[in-house]
Amino acid sequence: SVMTKPNVVFVLGGPGAGKGTQCSKIVETYKCTHLSAGDLLREERCRAESKDGQLIDAYIKEGKIVPVEITINLLRKAMEETMQKDSSKSCFLIDGFPRNEDNLHGWTRVMDGKAKVKFVLFFDCGTEVCINRCLERGKSSGRTDDNRESLEKRIQTYQQSTRPIIQLYEKQGKVRTVDASRPVDEVFADVMDLLNKEGF
Numbered sequence: 504s505v506m507t508k509p510n511v512v513f514v515l516g517g518p519g520a521g522k523g524t525q526c527s528k529i530v531e532t533y534k535c536t537h538l539s540a541g542d543l544l545r546e547e548r549c550r551a552e553s554k555d556g557q558l559i560d561a562y563i564k565e566g567k568i569v570p571v572e573i574t575i576n577l578l579r580k581a582m583e584e585t586m587q588k589d590s591s592k593s594c595f596l597i598d599g600f601p602r603n604e605d606n607l608h609g610w611t612r613v614m615d616g617k618a619k620v621k622f623v624l625f626f627d628c629g630t631e632v633c634i635n636r637c638l639e640r641g642k643s644s645g646r647t648d649d650n651r652e653s654l655e656k657r658i659q660t661y662q663q664s665t666r667p668i669i670q671l672y673e674k675q676g677k678v679r680t681v682d683a684s685r686p687v688d689e690v691f692a693d694v695m696d697l698l699n700k701e702g703f
């Protein structure tokens with residue numbers, strides 16, 4: 504059967520900006536599938552047979568961006584599986600990707616012509632708020648990168664590598680920004696307005 508080309512929204516923003524939280528809420532209301540690149544990498548790290556496990560582990564702790572060959576294959580597989588199970592699920596929220604030029608090149612190489620990137624949903628949130636949210640979550644998350652040392656590196660990587668990607672999309676008129684420093688429900692109200700305007 505002919506599969507329709509899925510629509511993709513890249514969901515970006517600093518560590519703790521609320522990407523995961525907002526994506527969970529979006530899928531409750533809209534026919535979209537949430538794929539968090541970070542979650543996929545953390546799952547892959549845990550798979551006993553994964554040869555990439557140690558590498559992923561080290562990169563995440565250091566707040567560095569995992570080589571795209573690994574990430575793009577996880578994303579592609581997850582998208583294919585979703586579409587095989589339910590062909591009506593033709594909208595993907597890709598959370599936390601692309602984070603740098605390497606990610607963007609990998610996406611273009613593997614997914615160009617196979618999916619349509621509609622826009623970047625950018626959760627704009629100050630550094631202090633981001634850090635405090637992650638430290639708070641770190642009390643119970645078990646995430647190896649929710650500590651001050653890793654967080655400084657995550658923030659630095661975000662500023663140096665991910666912001667330029669957002670700027671690149673901005674120049675193409677493809678960024679939709681939401682002020683993510685407010686309470687969850689206020690942020691989500693803006694998200695809904697925006698998605699409705701985009702015809703979701």
Ligand code: UP5
Pocket residue numbers: 516517518519520521522523524525539540541542544562563564565566567568569570574598599600601602606636637639640648657683684685686687688690
């Ligand atoms: N919270 C959320 N919204 C709130 C609000 N409005 N008000 C108050 N509190 C709010 O939220 C974080 C915390 O804040 C939660 O406790 C939440 O309740 C609260 P969350 O929704 O989880 O924010 P999110 O933006 O998803 O934060 P996350 O920590 O997941 O962002 P990161 O971008 O840092 O993490 P990610 O999982 O995407 O990546 C982790 C690492 O994986 C990267 O550092 C990198 O090493 C690696 N990675 C790659 O190498 N490549 C990739 O493509 C992706 C990841």
Ligand code: MG
Pocket residue numbers: 522523539541598599
């Ligand atoms: Mg997340």
